[in-house]
Amino acid sequence: MTTGTVATDRPEPTAGSAAGPAPGPAGHVDAGAGAVLPPRADRAERGERAQAAVERLRGSGVEAVAVTWVDNAGIARVKAVPLGGLVHAAQWGVGTAPCFDVFLADDTIVTSRLIGGPTGDLRLYPDVERIVPLAAQPGWAWAPGDRYTQGGAPHPGCQRLFARRAVAAAAEQGLALKAGIEIEWVVALAGPEGEEPRYPTTGPAYGMQRLTDLSDYLRDVLRALGEQGLTVLQIHPEYAPGQFEVSVAPEGPVEAADTSVLVRHTVRAVSARHGLRASFAPAVEAGGVGNGGHLHLSLWREGHNLAHGGPGPHGLTAEAEGFLAGVLGALPELLVLGCSSPAGYLRLVPSHWAGAYQCWGLENREAALRLVTGSTGERSSAANAEIKCFDATANPYLAVGAVIAAGLAGREQRLALPPEFTGDPSLAEPGTVPRLPAGPAEAIAAYRGSAVLREALGEPLFEAVLAVRQAEAEQYADVPPERLAAATRWRY
Template identity: 65%
Template sequence: MDEEVVAQARQCMAELGAEGVVAVALGWVDNAGIGRVKAVPLRRLAEAVQDGVGMSPVFDVFLVDDSTTTSRLLGGPGGDLRLFPDLERAVPLAAQPGWAWAPADRYRQDGTPHPACQRQFARRMVDAAEAGGLTFRAAYEVEWVVQRPDGSSPTDGPAYGLHRLTDLSDYLRDVLLALEAQQLTVQQIHPEYAVGQFEVSIAAEDPVGAADSTVLVRQTVRGVSDQHGLRASFAPSVEAGSVGNGAHLHLSPWRGGVNLLAGGDGRHGLGREGEAFLAGVLRELPALLVLGAPGVASYLRLVPSHWAGAYHCWGLENREAALRLIAGPNRAANVEVKCFDGAANPYLAIGGVIAAGLAGIDEGLTLPEEVEGDPAFAAAPPPRLPESLTDALSAYTQSDLLRDRLGETLFEAIRAVRQAEVELFAGKSPQEITAATRWRY
């Protein structure tokens, strides 16, 4: 370990120790979208930075219920990997006294990157963009439903209602205080549509940082919920037949300090490259659902007229379109991917969107006509996005772009997990699917 890394590790240990930290959770997110963890005592953090922490590659083929499958290139009891914490993101957990959290990258025993590491995939896509002079600002919206342990709601307040804020004002205050104590900049927090549902938005940052932050936000909300005797679910379907939890991705591409989604001479201020980027994402959306709406339960949420983005279309400020263009001043313009949900691995979702958008720029793609209003009631509705994980998996399997960008090892592991989950829930009712996944996310 070089002297600079040694110094960084020692400084980090001293700072965390001064905050009362005794252990550090090293986190990653698997292909089923589940946050997994190994933890070390604070006194061992420098060793973890130097040598990594051992973990099995079988986690790449874990399913949502903790059973496992196998892929053509990964699976089984053999092999070992090393987890290396990213100390730049190490932070004391405000809702879990004595604990800190850091996202981890995964490497092989020989020190080379693990080809199925999702966080490094996202970083590779960012690096590819930067090689062409592009940078991004990104953020995820985080939606969750809070319930008592007996399954009842702690509030009967209406959707978006001040009543709901009153019922849970202490809880939401503590969520805000915990997030801000962890240096996360909260843009807004509010009641959402479903019973007991809330949403928090964090300020935009670089794509890998945005994925890190959404993992941290969810862990913080869980911790605060536990302190208040509540449970938090980020699952795409919490009650079958009701509105589920989205994880909408907001993204804007930039070149030389200029937002490519604003100030251009195209529709709604789009620049040529900005339009091409959106067109690339739109073209790849059916396959991208395997990354952004990855569970069988995701398709209980992805239905028309629920602001879920169920149609394969785009539109200006259209909350029913899968791609919602948000126009505004230079820094505010961005695209919202509406069809993604809380079962997604945020690193896979954001990396896949960047890969698709870069391909659109490379090919000079243009957008089709936009859709205004609810597509379900259009005279000639646009096509639906895949209505089941099986259909999305078919599009994904045929995507040469995602196969190339993800790499064969990660591509095949994702495919195997999705197929196994299709089989896991075959013949199950929406109520059974929801019950099996509600508290997994």
């Protein structure tokens, strides 16, 4: 669980954090001012920033930089450059095709109404302010990337720039956000691709035995994350066999999305060094408890947490209540972005703490929207909301950006939350609590009809997401749960 306002201890500040806008390199959307600075605006400045990064990285033994973006299927894709090529990449970008926006998780390529096909090229620009040496991959560093056209305009399908636009829209209303994404994974012994998972520990759920069995591995995970400047709040065994969770300190929404990508890369690399393999898939085994990617979010104005000190339920201000009501009402369509794979619906079932019902409640782990106030004495800093129905198949930039868009719409409309639900909604009178979509088709229909998401994403990105979701829904429509879990187990 990610709560509170614990400050990160990262050696290099990131641009546009919730604590206030910081100077960003040309080529970024400034999260505070909302201005787009195309890469061509100041190539010399970008080169200077990159050269400073090169000197710092060379001293850390780095020889190459992996620049990643996340596609609409939730898969992190990469282009890497040798350290000596970083300055040129920062000034001119690295070539990457727009067809990646319509890749499926199994690398099948489809097309959409506005994006797709073999023609065209983009430029991928590393965020030099976020470059970090990878502690579990000696000689390598990582940076998230933003995608622009060859002419220097923001690529309308760039998910990271979309998230920055959403943060900028909030900032224009005087609002800042803090976010964190919980990382759950299952670790198994390395083996052939088609082999059923064999777990390195069989201890009880949440048990100390599991931590003891894998203490060296978990220590190395913590060590690597710390060396990369991340502040870990907690790490612990989870419910399913071989399952663990790590939470890091909250930060700005774009930075939180970056961090979720970095944490997963790190866990995967540490696992490989221990002869293990990690799966972040929502259903590692059909019928079991899956991996979530819960999004925590809090809304702030002038340094005040709007989830505390208000007249609304459990201290919510009117602004925070309207924001959360907008998110809660939009959850069916938000599932297209937060529960991206058909395999996610194997996890999203009642009585599994997955948030399968469209309701909210204080500390209710069965509600899709869980309100977390924190302990008495820290509520002004800790109060936040958790979206439990999301998983790690989500593109994190799409997830945070879309949630912000839905929340801002709810705030503008001054929506109110419905009555709070306590207990397990699956035990309520039938029809009392609406069930979230139980499969992709219903979520896709809700998404298709969402004017808020269509406007926020823009037609090219909206349509590309739709094409990928429809194609994967058709691809796995008649696949039994066991085969669906196996097909996606090692893709995430």
